[in-house]
Amino acid sequence: MPRILITSGPTRQYLDPVRYLTNSSSGQMGRWLAQAALDLGHEVIVVTGPVELEYPGLARRVDVTTTEQMLDAVTTHFQDCDGIIGAAAPCDYRPEMVASQKIAKTGAGLTLNLHETPDVLASVSASRRENQWSVGFALETEDARFKAVAKLQKKHCDLMVLNGAGAMNSPNNDVEIIDKAGNVIAQLKGSKALVARGILAEIQSRLIEHYK
Amino acid sequence: MPRILITSGPTRQYLDPVRYLTNSSSGQMGRWLAQAALDLGHEVIVVTGPVELEYPGLARRVDVTTTEQMLDAVTTHFQDCDGIIGAAAPCDYRPEMVASQKIAKTGAGLTLNLHETPDVLASVSASRRENQWSVGFALETEDARFKAVAKLQKKHCDLMVLNGAGAMNSPNNDVEIIDKAGNVIAQLKGSKALVARGILAEIQSRLIEHYK
Numbered sequence: 001m002p003r004i005l006i007t008s009g010p011t012r013q014y015l016d017p018v019r020y021l022t023n024s025s026s027g028q029m030g031r032w033l034a035q036a037a038l039d040l041g042h043e044v045i046v047v048t049g050p051v052e053l054e055y056p057g058l059a060r061r062v063d064v065t066t067t068e069q070m071l072d073a074v075t076t077h078f079q080d081c082d083g084i085i086g087a088a089a090p091c092d093y094r095p096e097m098v099a100s101q102k103i104a105k106t107g108a109g110l111t112l113n114l115h116e117t118p119d120v121l122a123s124v125s126a127s128r129r130e131n132q133w134s135v136g137f138a139l140e141t142e143d144a145r146f147k148a149v150a151k152l153q154k155k156h157c158d159l160m161v162l163n164g165a166g167a168m169n170s171p172n173n174d175v176e177i178i179d180k181a182g183n184v185i186a187q188l189k190g191s192k193a194l195v196a197r198g199i200l201a202e203i204q205s206r207l208i209e210h211y212k
Numbered sequence: 213m214p215r216i217l218i219t220s221g222p223t224r225q226y227l228d229p230v231r232y233l234t235n236s237s238s239g240q241m242g243r244w245l246a247q248a249a250l251d252l253g254h255e256v257i258v259v260t261g262p263v264e265l266e267y268p269g270l271a272r273r274v275d276v277t278t279t280e281q282m283l284d285a286v287t288t289h290f291q292d293c294d295g296i297i298g299a300a301a302p303c304d305y306r307p308e309m310v311a312s313q314k315i316a317k318t319g320a321g322l323t324l325n326l327h328e329t330p331d332v333l334a335s336v337s338a339s340r341r342e343n344q345w346s347v348g349f350a351l352e353t354e355d356a357r358f359k360a361v362a363k364l365q366k367k368h369c370d371l372m373v374l375n376g377a378g379a380m381n382s383p384n385n386d387v388e389i390i391d392k393a394g395n396v397i398a399q400l401k402g403s404k405a406l407v408a409r410g411i412l413a414e415i416q417s418r419l420i421e422h423y424k
């Protein structure tokens with residue numbers, strides 16, 4: 001039985017014990033991808049950042065907070081999986097210094113040096129075995145299709161799902177699925193449940209059946 | 213009938229269309245304060261940042277995202293209120309520049325110049341009428357009581373409720389209520405519902421009855 005790893009939700013990068021950088025990823029896309037994969041008879045592991053929603057009871061859930069923790073969990077669990085769908089929106093900057101106590105306001109503002117966090121999907125995809133597949137998500141606000149193809153290559157993915165900022169924390173989505181040659185192989189629009197089923201159908205026919 | 217303005221939840225300060233600074237305030241304390249005030253027969257307006265929970269149906273709800281929006285809404289609605297409870301955790305830093313498109317990773321990191329946002333409670337408390345009262349919340353991780361008294365003065369409050377970082381996104385709270393003289397007039401520990409009723413009881417006897 002194919003086992004699929006799905007990353008979902010945002011991550012957080014703390015400045016101090018109270019404040020953090022994040023984004024408004026809700027985990028809804030990840031939830032519906034998990035459901036669609038379960039419906040096809042696959043095993044599912046969800047590695048998720050902090051979200052308010054529940055994942056399907058049949059999926060195994062692994063909770064993380066930061067991008068580094070997500071990378072650790074994904075690296076560990078991907079060993080035993082056939083493929084990965086990177087639907088999470090990991091926070092990709094972390095403060096150079098994390099204050100151990102709440103930073104007090106001084107009236108003078110604050111300069112924050114941010115470092116890039118490791119790219120979770122790129123890291124695991126780069127070292128994947130030949131029979132493991134990888135599907136990424138790209139959220140772009142300009143030159144979307146061009147950037148999605150660049151991300152597909154940089155992250156060593158088989159397919160890239162492109163969506164816009166409107167996807168975040170919305171019940172609906174509007175996506176294009178792009179293959180390694182840069183072709184748009186599917187356009188899906190509607191509820192995230194419907195879009196997730198469409199994405200899983202493409203993964204099933206193009207990746208799972210192919211690698212079987 | 214006394215009308216009480218309650219601020220609740222976090223605010224967000226965006227770097228670009230996707231990423232923002234925030235904190236994990238859940239709005240639970242604000243919800244229970246609203247319920248406790250309604251139970252005493254008061255009218256309630258809740259000005260809230262983005263939260264997942266529902267406020268009591270009898271409370272009027274005003275939604276905001278940023279600290280500046282919270283200040284605008286509070287300034288407007290406080291005109292018609294007898295008192296304010298500042299239970300929100302407004303994000304107190306904002307990026308100097310907000311990018312109109314998603315910032316692309318370059319491999320080189322990012323320097324973020326943050327400015328302090330306006331202090332919502334201090335602003336409205338400083339210009340309040342003589343018969344209006346103001347209660348603040350202080351979340352401190354060190355020198356807590358000393359900092360709470362300093363905040364009470366800086367924010368021109370009648371009472372300050374002091375809690376620790378453990379209060380954030382927890383069903384329980386453990387607080388001290390401090391008066392203008394710096395005295396701890398109450399210590400409350402338990403569910404946020406119970407703590408909220410205790411805070412409202414102090415507000416009722418010390419402020420609402422006093423200003424009547």
